[in-house]
Amino acid sequence: MTQNQNLTDDQRWQIALAKDRRFDGAFVTGVHSTGIYCRPSCPARAPHRKNVRFYACPQDAEAAGLRACKRCSPNTQSAEEACVLAAIAAIREQGTMTLDQLADLTGYSPTHFQRLFKRTVGLSPAAFARALREERVREALESGASVTDALYDAGYSAPSRFYDGTQSQMGMTASDWRDGGAGRTVHWSVIATSLGDMLVAATDKGVCCLSFNESEPELRARFPKAELVEAGEDFRALFAEVTGIVEDPSQASAHIPLDVKGTAFQQRCWQALREIPAGETRSYGEQAAMLGNPKASRAVGSANGANNIAVLIPCHRVVPASGGVGGYAYGPQIKHELLKREGSVDEELFQK
Known part of the structure; x- marks a missing residue:
């Protein structure tokens, strides 16, 4: 994910230890004791920190004399990763999208895309969209907007849609938050x-x-x-x-x-x-x-x-x-x- 290029090395190291696939494409991990570079999510055993340097892209790692790991193929972006990024961009732009719509956009079956998206992002597409809408409501309420304006501006068709979707999780309603x-x-x-x-x-x-x-x-x-x-x-x-x-x-x-x-x-x-x-x-x-x-x-x-x-x-x-x-x-x-x-x-x- 190229939007995360400004990470510090300490942050990159924590991502590599967590094997967090959500940051594949943001950087590569160079292991100079073995001469290879890997994706952040590479399943191989974690190297010693002293042997690791981080590079913005595969080309930079190869210029430093490293070769691509055959296990995680960091020099290629998988079609799956590209599809998830495209789906995220569509959800941010259009708001609510059905699983069938996202599947049509990416070319995968709905069931397979659901698994792929959750594995990559950590949330289902529907949960990601809900979290995005709820964040917009909170930001609007904190800035002084009325509850009704905040809910409609965030994309809810009616206040009840917000309350039904969040009250069991949060307990307090939007009015409670503001008041x-x-x-x-x-x-x-x-x-x-x-x-x-x-x-x-x-x-x-x-x-x-x-x-x-x-x-x-x-x-x-x-x-x-x-x-x-x-x-x-x-x-x-x-x-x-x-x-x-x-x-x-x-x-x-x-x-x-x-x-x-x-x-x-x-x-x-x-x-x-x-x-x-x-x-x-x-x-x-x-x-x-x-x-x-x-x-x-x-x-x-x-x-x-x-x-x-x-x-x-x-x-x-x-x-x-x-x-x-x-x-x-x-x-x-x-x-x-x-x-x-x-x-x-x-x-x-x-x-x-």
Whole structure:
């Protein structure tokens, strides 16, 4: 993908380690110990970093005396890659397109193209188009547009189409996003845990906040127009289960309902966090590469920082590539303890 030519070498290295095929064509990886160059997605074993140089194109690698890898054929662009790029351009230009239309455009059967597109982009064509529309809605709302104008300008035929497609995922509607939770009731409690006092809050749709060493004033700042009510019996079982997961974050938490708000980019970042298994960590660059944009490390860090739901959306599993535990909204000690309980950090790492 030639639009990613301005990547840094550190970003290219993270892409190569992830074998991310979405960046095939953006650069090639030259391995000077073997004299070959490869696609970023080459399935061969990763070389030592000291032996690697990156080149903008196969011609540059060959000018440096390298030859093309026979396993991944980096000196040719496959017809499949070209078709996916053409489909992405068509979706961006025309908005919603049916799978049959995209298949006709590319010459593949609908079933095969669906698999090809998802393998390359990480989303189905329909999910990619939805994410693009949702991003446009968020940008318009943040710039002050009315909800109706934002929805129609983004390509929705009716407001209900937006709500039906996103409310189960995001919980809060477009109006909630703009109005700071107006019209919603948030039930909250402060619970003593081994990590300190924990603020947990939920709507009737799911948990909307989990933080440490905070209370009602901080919750009010997050949801300035919502009605805040101290939680009663109806939320006791949910809050008890959340507390158990905080005490043992290696437990599965995907079944806990969430009610979150955020831009489409933030949503993708948070979903990527939930896909990191307990006991594993990722760097910010690796998380950005998972989202298809290794240059977005800082944006990923900002999105993680905007996460209102600690532990259940496990931003503590992202650490600096250079070592150490790194920053955390509630302090590095809590982050270290969460990682330690999951078995993904040792005392030496905390001292770096």
